[in-house]
Amino acid sequence: MNRFTSTARLVCQRRPTSVAATRSITPRSFSRSFSTKLYTKDHEWLQIDGHIGTVGISDYAQKALGDVVFVDLPDVGKLLTQGDVAVSVESVKAASDVYSPASGEVTEVNEALRTQPDLVNSASLSNGWMFKLKLSQPDEEIKSLKNEESYAKFCESEDENH
Amino acid sequence: MRQISPLSRRSFTTTSAPQPVRVLLSKSTDPYLNLAIEDWLFHHGQYDKQTLYLWRNEPTVVIGRNQNPWKECDVKALERDSIHLVRRSSGGGAVYHDLGNSCFSFFSDKSSYDKNKNSLIICDALRHFNITASPNTRNDILVNDRKISGSAYRLSGKRCLHHGTLLISTHLHNLQKYLYVGNPYIKSAGVASVRSPVQNLSHYAPMLTHDLLMNAITKEFFHHYGHRCGVELLDEEEMKKIPQLSEAYENLRKWGWRFGETPSFEHKLQYTFLWGTVSIHLHSEEGRFKKVEASSEPPEVLEGLSSLLEGKAYDRHGLSEAMEMMEDRGSTVTQRRREVEEWLVREM
Numbered sequence: 001m002n003r004f005t006s007t008a009r010l011v012c013q014r015r016p017t018s019v020a021a022t023r024s025i026t027p028r029s030f031s032r033s034f035s036t037k038l039y040t041k042d043h044e045w046l047q048i049d050g051h052i053g054t055v056g057i058s059d060y061a062q063k064a065l066g067d068v069v070f071v072d073l074p075d076v077g078k079l080l081t082q083g084d085v086a087v088s089v090e091s092v093k094a095a096s097d098v099y100s101p102a103s104g105e106v107t108e109v110n111e112a113l114r115t116q117p118d119l120v121n122s123a124s125l126s127n128g129w130m131f132k133l134k135l136s137q138p139d140e141e142i143k144s145l146k147n148e149e150s151y152a153k154f155c156e157s158e159d160e161n162h
Numbered sequence: 163m164r165q166i167s168p169l170s171r172r173s174f175t176t177t178s179a180p181q182p183v184r185v186l187l188s189k190s191t192d193p194y195l196n197l198a199i200e201d202w203l204f205h206h207g208q209y210d211k212q213t214l215y216l217w218r219n220e221p222t223v224v225i226g227r228n229q230n231p232w233k234e235c236d237v238k239a240l241e242r243d244s245i246h247l248v249r250r251s252s253g254g255g256a257v258y259h260d261l262g263n264s265c266f267s268f269f270s271d272k273s274s275y276d277k278n279k280n281s282l283i284i285c286d287a288l289r290h291f292n293i294t295a296s297p298n299t300r301n302d303i304l305v306n307d308r309k310i311s312g313s314a315y316r317l318s319g320k321r322c323l324h325h326g327t328l329l330i331s332t333h334l335h336n337l338q339k340y341l342y343v344g345n346p347y348i349k350s351a352g353v354a355s356v357r358s359p360v361q362n363l364s365h366y367a368p369m370l371t372h373d374l375l376m377n378a379i380t381k382e383f384f385h386h387y388g389h390r391c392g393v394e395l396l397d398e399e400e401m402k403k404i405p406q407l408s409e410a411y412e413n414l415r416k417w418g419w420r421f422g423e424t425p426s427f428e429h430k431l432q433y434t435f436l437w438g439t440v441s442i443h444l445h446s447e448e449g450r451f452k453k454v455e456a457s458s459e460p461p462e463v464l465e466g467l468s469s470l471l472e473g474k475a476y477d478r479h480g481l482s483e484a485m486e487m488m489e490d491r492g493s494t495v496t497q498r499r500r501e502v503e504e505w506l507v508r509e510m
């Protein structure tokens with residue numbers, strides 16, 4: 001009978017303690033760069049904290065998707081190259097690919113999305129993050145990304161073209 | 163020249179600028195090949211052209227990208243009756259295909275992707291047969307409140323695919339037989355199908371056939387884009403020679419894609435045999451037994467089963483493999499284990 005309880009404990013242990021999620025305290029000199037997000041033309045964001053990059057999709061993207069019902073996350077340890085398909089998001093009968101904005105190894109995925117995929121809609125820029133990766137060549141790659149301001153302009157031009 | 167405002171572009175008048183088109187028709191009815199052709203067009207198609215691909219499959223259940231086959235359909239019946247089970251790359255729910263069901267796929271660049279326009283092309287084609295159809299908010303196409311067409315989408319960067327089914331003369335009894343209303347004992351992550359009352363188009367137009375409808379859709383497609391082209395007839399053997407296509411074909415057939423991509427789920431089962439009660443709580447990840455909580459009265463019947471099952475395929479083959487590896491506890495226990503196995507195979 002106590003197999004049930006022992007397995008329940010195992011299940012709990014399997015949940016990764018989200019160390020990285022709470023580790024938002026960085027040296028003061030970096031605080032400005034930490035809060036900054038960089039964007040791709042495909043509407044992913046990348047937030048860099050030291051060697052670790054956190055990835056999610058923009059508010060513009062979540063609105064375009066509609067209600068997210070499932071997020072297929074990558075395996076921890078997966079090696080991604082900038083532009084690789086990293087995540088598949090399902091919303092309103094559509095499966096949409098999310099590309100990795102940078103190269104590196106996946107170190108953590110947002111387990112909360114497995115049970116609450118709608119976080120992508122309600123908190124796309126914060127709790128709806130998708131995965132973290134250990135960046136392999138951030139200095140090179142961030143040159144191709146947009147800052148908040150130019151991304152906002154880019155979204156405006158996207159709207160005009162539709 | 164001024165840009166056309168977003169609103170007027172969405173009104174689907176035929177006055178918009180003509181656009182180059184491409185139409186392909188598959189001669190194959192192999193569901194894996196037809197979906198491989200679609201995958202190849204999605205990745206390597208000509209996005210400077212509006213592309214329409216038309217096809218149909220021999221009897222097959224097609225599930226959505228993030229669905230659970232054990233929750234959505236009667237996997238055992240499919241195996242028994244040699245019906246294919248295929249996982250597609252788009253979202254949405256499970257559908258039953260046979261030669262009485264035709265499929266359409268529209269490929270567009272993101273800047274011109276318009277699923278409402280695509281549905282309008284289908285509805286206009288149905289008008290050729292005096293059928294008045296209209297899309298609902300889910301972009302299903304209905305005739306007299308009955309669904310005759312369902313749609314799903316796949317989006318990747320600039321590449322957009324909108325595909326759908328058209329029930330012409332599908333065996334509706336089989337559709338009902340193979341698709342579950344959703345197994346209530348399976349609690350699954352992923353996407354559940356939305357069930358809708360359906361009807362065949364032949365109910366409204368008895369003479370309607372695949373060829374006639376494909377022809378009408380092609381005509382309407384040309385009309386909406388103000389361009390014509392020859393229809394490319396796709397030959398099965400020629401298609402298989404294309405390396406990226408044959409790779410997609412092999413991947414679609416793999417267990418790892420069809421079952422292994424199933425989102426995690428749990429299945430709780432309990433049964434009282436003449437000799438005692440058995441409770442089993444199955445957890446599955448990637449289509450395999452992950453964690454199994456099994457208890458029985460008396461306990462020796464299922465002792466050791468949990469660890470033997472872990473990692474095996476979530477089906478009767480995986481189950482019987484684990485059962486065979488269990489420690490011998492005498493003929494009475496062996497007989498009881500056999501009863502448990504038969505029950506599980508029935509229920510799973």
